[in-house]
Amino acid sequence: MRLCLIALVLLCGGLSYARADDATWVDIAGTVYGAQPDESGPIGGGEGYANIVTNGDYTVEDLDSLLDVLSKAKAGQVVFIPGQTEIDLTARIYIEQLVLDVPTGVTLAGDRGHNGSQGTLLASDALNTPVMIRPTGPDVRITGLRIRGPNAKRYLDHHHRAFREGGGGHEYYYRFPTSNGIRTEQSALEVDNCEISGFAHAGVYLINGDDHHIHHNFIHHCQYQGLGYGVCHNTSSSLIEYNMFNWNRHSIAGTGRPGNSYVARHNVELGVSLSHCFDMHGGRDRGDDTNIAGTSIEIYNNTFRAPQTPVVIRGVPEEKCEVHHNWFVQHYQPVAAVSAQSKTQVFDNAYGAEPKVIE
Numbered sequence: 001m002r003l004c005l006i007a008l009v010l011l012c013g014g015l016s017y018a019r020a021d022d023a024t025w026v027d028i029a030g031t032v033y034g035a036q037p038d039e040s041g042p043i044g045g046g047e048g049y050a051n052i053v054t055n056g057d058y059t060v061e062d063l064d065s066l067l068d069v070l071s072k073a074k075a076g077q078v079v080f081i082p083g084q085t086e087i088d089l090t091a092r093i094y095i096e097q098l099v100l101d102v103p104t105g106v107t108l109a110g111d112r113g114h115n116g117s118q119g120t121l122l123a124s125d126a127l128n129t130p131v132m133i134r135p136t137g138p139d140v141r142i143t144g145l146r147i148r149g150p151n152a153k154r155y156l157d158h159h160h161r162a163f164r165e166g167g168g169g170h171e172y173y174y175r176f177p178t179s180n181g182i183r184t185e186q187s188a189l190e191v192d193n194c195e196i197s198g199f200a201h202a203g204v205y206l207i208n209g210d211d212h213h214i215h216h217n218f219i220h221h222c223q224y225q226g227l228g229y230g231v232c233h234n235t236s237s238s239l240i241e242y243n244m245f246n247w248n249r250h251s252i253a254g255t256g257r258p259g260n261s262y263v264a265r266h267n268v269e270l271g272v273s274l275s276h277c278f279d280m281h282g283g284r285d286r287g288d289d290t291n292i293a294g295t296s297i298e299i300y301n302n303t304f305r306a307p308q309t310p311v312v313i314r315g316v317p318e319e320k321c322e323v324h325h326n327w328f329v330q331h332y333q334p335v336a337a338v339s340a341q342s343k344t345q346v347f348d349n350a351y352g353a354e355p356k357v358i359e
Helices: 063-072 090-096 156-163 169-173
Strands: 008-012 015-019 025-028 031-034 078-080 086-088 100-102 107-109 120-123 133-135 141-143 145-148 180-184 190-192 195-197 202-215 218-220 229-241 244-246 250-254 261-265 278-280 296-300 311-313 320-324 344-347 349-351 356-358
Touching (some): 195 202, 218 229
Parallel strands (some): 100 133, 145 195, 180 202, 202 229, 229 250, 229 261, 250 278
């Protein structure tokens, strides 16, 4: 699935701008607003992506071989799974609590987008899938895979039951198991050219570590009510760029604890979101008697097509939050597009389907 770039150039009130009904970005008087692809290929990855892996130091086509190779692969080596391969992890995760541990500096790769390949499928149907893939050291790359979790549903009824008066609250809510796709406590994780879907907690869960790079992925259907994150941070920092998001509760989220920072740029929200799209929690959410909402947040050159509020910062960042050069397609005023408190600056964004810049 891919959006178009430019279809035509229009003149409106003497102001020239390029746009299309499915455009991911708009050029207004020489300034780009929204998400513009880079030299690596299309937003969301897939066909046309420049950095597809097509072979490796090890090639495996079944789970036992994959586990064996991951146990001995060394930094700098590539573990490659051909694109036609489908590996069902359900039974082993359910019975053995299996996790695919990827060692320091190792690349786990499929070939999504190469000669029409959808990419290797790694899947679990076990509702209790605490983590499917886990780096055991820094500098791990996960690329070119389809990573499918067990729960693409919203479960609105369960959430309502838990948090209505006398419903049992968190104790009742968390009796239902949750799931994560990729989870790390290490630094410098790279996740690129993957399709990640169906995880109740998070498609990518960055617990700790700095310099994470999440780019050129399609992340969707992580929308379990009360959780449901495409990319979730605890006390970590990341660069999140050139991704397509859809059918998530929050596509990017953070606990807001000190040290939690992210830059989000050139991402596209395709149009369906259970709640606001990009998020940072505040002290009220954590109950820690502060109003801290992370350390530093930069949100620029993203395109938001969902009708829900695009950006909500639920407290005060320690350093800053800057929101600029985004295209809010279904919102017409800054107050409708961004909900925030102090230390958040909202400036020079484009609003509406026929975009107008408000500085």
